[in-house]
Amino acid sequence: MALVDTHAHLDFTDDLNGWLVRARADGVDKIICVGTSIEASRKCIEIAERYSSPDLQIYATVGIHAQDGKDDVGNAGSLLQCFKTLKQIATSSGKVVAIGECGYDFYLDGEKRIKMVDKDRQFQKKLFEAQIRLAAELDLPLVVHCRNAWKKTFSLLSTVYGLPTRTGVFHSWTGDWEAAQKAIELGFYISFSGIVTFGNAPDVQDVASRMPLDKMLLETDSPFLSPVPFRGLGNEPKNVKIIAEFVAKLRNLSVGQIEEVTSKNAQRLFGI
Numbered sequence: 001m002a003l004v005d006t007h008a009h010l011d012f013t014d015d016l017n018g019w020l021v022r023a024r025a026d027g028v029d030k031i032i033c034v035g036t037s038i039e040a041s042r043k044c045i046e047i048a049e050r051y052s053s054p055d056l057q058i059y060a061t062v063g064i065h066a067q068d069g070k071d072d073v074g075n076a077g078s079l080l081q082c083f084k085t086l087k088q089i090a091t092s093s094g095k096v097v098a099i100g101e102c103g104y105d106f107y108l109d110g111e112k113r114i115k116m117v118d119k120d121r122q123f124q125k126k127l128f129e130a131q132i133r134l135a136a137e138l139d140l141p142l143v144v145h146c147r148n149a150w151k152k153t154f155s156l157l158s159t160v161y162g163l164p165t166r167t168g169v170f171h172s173w174t175g176d177w178e179a180a181q182k183a184i185e186l187g188f189y190i191s192f193s194g195i196v197t198f199g200n201a202p203d204v205q206d207v208a209s210r211m212p213l214d215k216m217l218l219e220t221d222s223p224f225l226s227p228v229p230f231r232g233l234g235n236e237p238k239n240v241k242i243i244a245e246f247v248a249k250l251r252n253l254s255v256g257q258i259e260e261v262t263s264k265n266a267q268r269l270f271g272i
């Protein structure tokens with residue numbers, strides 16, 4: 001069994017070949033390259049089509065991150081036009097396996113203590129809602145990014161907007177057990193990044209140690225969020241193995257068992 005890195009930004013590196021060679025050597029056989037803007041989504045598809053090999057398949061997602069939305073919508077002229085383009089891109093290649101990453105990012109609120117104006121929150125909501133609808137329309141799972149916005153995220157996902165039939169994943173999980181139960185209730189998967197290895201993330205470790213294994217995914221979010229002992233340094237897909245080893249210890253299971261169950265989950269959710 002091999003590992004799947006379900007969330008990496010392969011378009012952010014100048015050393016793509018190095019990343020892929022080292023990922024293969026460390027037993028990664030699938031990587032999902034996650035789009036964060038119109039331009040990034042196009043690049044992710046191009047990378048998936050050009051760099052997949054028999055022993056390392058690359059897939060792509062198409063989406064607009066909360067923090068990148070203003071540029072994309074501005075350039076398109078309107079939200080409607082922007083989403084016409086996004087839909088075109090999403091249906092342009094068989095390599096596309098999900099919509100996102102999308103969601104609320106209230107980073108400025110919590111960490112820099114700058115009050116986010118209501119207008120910005122409303123814009124993030126529109127952008128998120130449009131991607132939930134697009135995922136449902138195309139019958140693709142949704143890759144959800146959620147920072148400091150659990151209540152708003154759950155309420156939007158569970159309202160009439162129409163959940164994608166294949167639900168999706170909360171990527172790079174940062175919430176506590178209560179939030180995890182809600183996510184699982186909604187049918188979503190929970191994906192752990194290097195954050196689970198951090199000494200200051202007991203809530204995340206708690207979720208990883210008790211959640212149902214059939215809803216667990218692993219990711220690196222490369223080039224961000226390097227796991228311990230590489231915290232603060234550049235991250236790359238091969239490090240998904242470190243995350244698997246860490247979670248295996250938490251669960252008192254072998255790395256092979258974690259690899260097997262998380263790879264099967266990724267195959268089921270993304271159809272890969």
Ligand SMILES: [Zn+2]
Binds near residue numbers: 007009034101221
């Ligand atoms: Zn990401």
